Amino acid sequence: IDFDSGGTDCNIVVKHGVDEDLDEMRHLYDGKALSTVAREIAETIPDDFSDSLNVIYFPQLGYLITVPLQSHMTSQESFIIPGLDFQFCTQKTVFYKSEQMYQMDESIGDLHSIIADKEIALIQGLQDSVSKYSPMLIDVSSVCAELDCLLALAEAAKKYDFVCPEMVDSDVLEIVEGRHPLYEQCMDSFIGNDVSFGTASDNGTSMMDGGGSNATNMSVDGEDSLRVMLLTGPNYSGKSVYLKQVGLIVFMAHLGSYVPAKRATIGVTDRIITRIQAVESDSKIQSAFMIDSQQMAYAFRNSTRRSLILIDEYGKGTLHANGVGLFCASLVNFLDRGENCPKVLSTTHFHELFVHNLLPQNHPLLGHFKMNVFQGTLENEERLTFLYR
Template sequence: AYLHETQFGAVEYIKRAHPLRSSEHLHLDVTTGRNLELFDTRQEQNGDAPSLYRTLNRCRSTMGRRLLREWLLRPLLDLGELRRRQDAVEWLAENGRERRALRDLLGGCRDVERSSSRLSLGTGTPKDLGAIRDTLYLLPSLLPLCADTPLSCWTGGIADFSALREELCAALEDDLPRNRTQGGLIRGGYDAELDEWRGVEAGASGMMDAYVEKVREITGISRIKAGYNKVFGYYLEVSRAALNAGEVELPGWFIRKQTLVNAERFITQEMKELEERIASAASEISRREGALFDGLTERTLARVEELQHLGSVLSALDVLTSFGEVARERGYIRPELNDGYDIVVQNARHPVVEECLTDSPFVPNSIALRRSERRIALITGPNMAGKSTYLRTAALLVVMAQIGSFVPAESASMGVCDRIFTRIGARDDLARGSSTFMVEMVETANILNNLTERSLVILDEVGRGTSTYDGMSIAWAVLEHLAEGCGCSPKVLFATHYHELTCLDERYPGIENLSMAVKEDSDGIFFLHQVVKGSADRSYGIEVARLAGLPRPVLKRAFELLQRFEKDEKCAAPPQHAAKRKEIPGIRQMTLFESARSGIVEEIAALTPDTLTPFRALELLYSLVEKSREAIRSENLSSS
C-alpha cells in the first residue's frame, strides 16, 4: 500500500522485496570504510586513487562493478555461502583458459538489470532492449563454460531464454538508435506489412514511372509524362499542341487539374491513391515499427523477474572471475574460514600497498589474535615504520575473506567477525563544531559502547590529540577496558607511542607487546617494516623529522630537549632556549564538571531579582535546578 501511494506506476516493476538483515552481514560503519580506504572518496584523484575496490576490480561489466561495491560494503557471515564463493574463485584461479573465455564473454554482456528496470518504468530506449538481446545472444556460449563446475551453483537456476533470444535477434536491428522516433528499429524481413511500406517509401519514383507506362499502354498516348509540384502533388501532363491537333483522345477517368499555355495537367483516382500511399509511407513505417517494438517490449517484460535474476547471476560471475584473476595475478591464497574466534595469518601483505609498490617488494608480517591466549596486540615503534599499515592489513584481510576473495598471505585461518571498528588518523569536523580530539573521542566511544564477542577493533594512537598525560591516561583506561572491563573478548590491535602502556602485558595475560623493527648504524636509522615481539623503547620522532627536512637548528634543539626530558621522569620544564618566561604557579586544568558548576554560579550572580517578574523568576529557577542536576549526574558518572 505504501509503494502504491508513493511510487505510483513504478510499483509494478517491483516483484519481490528482500530484507537486509544486519545479522547476516559484517557491520562496517562509514568511519571504518573511510579509514580502511575501501573506496576512493577523494575527488581530486578522479576516482582512481588506491583503494581495496580498485585492487580487486577486474570486472568486465557495469553489473559486476556495482555488485563488487555492494559486497565490500556488506561482507557475509554465512560460512556456507562464503565457501561456495571460495570454491568458485579457486576453480577460476586454477583454470586460466576457461577464466579468460568467461571474462571475454562477460565483457560483452550489458547491464540487464538496469535495462529491464528502465523498460519496466517506461523510461527505456531501443538500446535497452538491444542490451537484453545482446546479453541473451551470449548465453549459449557462456553457460556451457559453467556447467559441471562450482559456478553451476549460480547458473543452474537461469531460465531458458532461447525463444525470446531468437525473437529479439530476428526482430531488432544490430545498431539501434537512442530514440525510437529516429526509426531503424526492426530488421527487414521480420514483418511483411513493414517491408511493404518500406518498399513504398524506397520505390516511390519507380512506382510512379510504372504507373505512367501503364497509362500509356491503356490510352495509347505515348506523349504523356508525369510530374510533381508542392501544390498539386503528382500529375499527368499532355501537350496542348497534341490536344489541338486531335492526335489524342483523353479517357473519361482523366480529371483535369490545371491548364497551362502549352499543356494540360490531369490526375486520376488511381494516381491519387498511389500518391497518398507514398506520402503516408513514412508515418506508417513509424507506426508499424512502434507497434512491433511495443510488442517485443511487452513480451520481454513478461519475463522481467527472470531477467533480473539473470543479471544478478552474471554480475556474481563477473565478480568471482575478477577475484580469480587477482588471486592468480597476485599470488593470493584461500583463507580457512571457521566459526571460531581466532585470526591467525602467516606473512600477511597489505593488498593495496603491495599493488602500489613497484620498485621494492612488500615486507609481510604475521598476525595472531587468539581468544584463549593473546587477543590484544599492543604495537609500539617509530613513525613511518609501518604500524598503521599492519593494523589496516588485518582488517582488510578480514573484509576480503568475508566477501569470498582470496587473501595476500602464505596461510590464513579466520573466525568470522561480525563487526570491524577503526579509530585511525586525525581529522576535525568543523561543520558540526567538533575538534580533532573530539572526533577521536566520539569514535572511540562508539567502539567501546558497541563491542561484541566477534568484533575486530583497530585503534591507532588513541589520546594523541590532547596533552601528554591526558592522552596517556585515556589510552591506558581504554586498553584496560578492552582487556577486562567490556564484558566480551574482542580481538584488538592497539598502536601507540605511549611506551608506558607496555607494562600492562604483565597485568593482563591477554595483551601481547609487539614493535616495529628498526636498524641503527652510523648512517642513521632504517625502518625494516617488520613486526617483532617485545616493546619499543623509542619513537625516533626526531629522526623522522630529519627525513622530512626540518632545519638543522630545529633538529639540534629538539634533540637537546629530548635528552633533558628523558632524564627527568616528571617532565620538569627545561631551561628555555631563548627569552625566559615566568611560570605562573597554582595553574591547573579545570575539569568540565568544575566549569559547569562555575557557569551556574556566574548565571545566578548575573541576575537582578528586583527586575524579574514572578513568571520569569519561576522559569529561571526551573532552568537552574535542571542544570544543577545535570552537573551532579555528570560528576557521579565520572566517579563511578
C-alpha cells in the same frame, strides 16, 4: 535496436525488418531526404544564399528553408528571394517556403514525427515483453554477478599467490606473512607480517617495561590469550598498512576468498569495526575528532568477543593530554571485559603510555609490539632504515 545508427543523436533506432509499416515510412522519408532537397533548391536561388541554405522540419509548421540573416536585410523588400515565400525571421535566421516545401507538407507531412512515435511504441512493446520475465532476468543477473566475483577472486588468488585460509569455529586469528592485497601491487617488494590472537606469540611483549620482555602463557581461547595489541613505531614504518591488511585478510576470508599470506587460520568474526579514517563532510557539522569519537563509541556498544577492532592513532585530533587519556581509557575499557574482550589492533604515538606506565602492568590480554627500525652509520652519517616488520 540499431545501436550504430542511434548513437549520434542519443535516440533509439529500430532495426530494418522489425516492422513493415515502419520500413515503408522510412523508405518514403529517405526518398525525400532533406539534404538532397536542400541541394536541389540551392541550384535555383542566388549564390548569396545557396551556400548556407538548409531545409528543416517543424512539427507545427512543416518543412521550411532557412538562410542566415544578412546585413542588407533591413526592409520588407530585402527579404524577397525569387521562388521563395517569406515566412518569418529570428535574430540570426530567415525562414522561407517554396513550392517543393508545400508539396512535401502534403506528401509526407509529419512523417518524421510519425516514424519517431512508431519507434517509441515498438520499444515500449519490447519493454513490456521483457518485463514479464523480470524475476528470471534478475535471478540470472545475480548468478552472473556472483560468478563474475568468484572468477575474479580465483584469478587474483592464482596471479598474486594467495593461499586458502583455514576457517575455524574457535576464536583465533593467526596470519603468517600477511600482505596488503593492493599495496603490494604498487611497490617492487612487500614485506609480510604476522599477527596472532588466541595463540602463543613469540613477538608479543609485556607492558611492564614498555617492550622489554616476551609475553608468555597465552592459551588458545583462554582468558590469558592476547586480545589487545598495541603497535608503536615512527611515521611511514608501516603501522596503518598493517592494520588495514589484517582487516582485509579477515574480510576476504569470510567472503570465501583466498588471502594474501603464507598461512592463515581465522576464526569466525561477527564484525570488523575500524577507527582508521575520519571522512569529513560539509553536510555534517562535526569535527574530525567528533567523528573519531563516534566511531569509538560505536565500537564500545557493538563489539563482542568475536569482533575485530582496528584503531589507528585515536586521540590525536584533540589536546595532547586529553588524547592520551582517551586512548588509555579506551584500551582499559576493552581489557576490563576480560574473556569477552574483542580482538583489538591499535597504533599510537603517545609515548607517555610507557614513560608514566598509564596502562595496566603485566596484563595478560595486552601486548606491545613495535615496527623495527635499523639505526646505523653510512659514510659517517647516521641513517635510519625502515624494516617494515
